[in-house]
Amino acid sequence: MQNGQSEIHTILTPDECSAIAEIEATTSILSIVTRMAQMRFAAIAKYDNTDWVVCSVHDTGELGISAGDTLPVEITLCSDFLTDPRALLLPDISKSLRHRTRPVVKQYGLESYVGVPIILPDGSLYGALCALDSKPVAFENPDLADTLQLFARLIGCIFFGNGRSALR
16 A cells, blocks of 8 residues: 555646545535444545545544555455445445455454445546444444435536546
């Protein structure tokens, strides 16, 4: 994993950085996501060819994933969105035969995950809005997936509104 705030500027375009700042300054989406999901970490990530690139994070649990970090997309839980655009809620990852063996789960000691794809207004997949935690979480809010999808749609519209060239 690559770390450092200066690296984020080589991975994300200035327009993407501006869009992220706009999202965080006007809605505090990531903080809201962590409260709604009762988790300590939330992120906006994009897919960049074969990588999952962290655009922005809210991390009260010090999970150790920072803006600008990258992971091979196939080892992430968010990679499911490449083939299935539905919300993914995993309250106890260790009970999921399909997901508990992903390298990212062991690398960060993950026990719970909720995520939704960020789909742009033109229908293309940009990335994911996700929350993670190292402890199992009972998702008690029946509107969690729908609310996260609304946030992801807002994020996608902001990215798209900041110019299609910013999304390459």
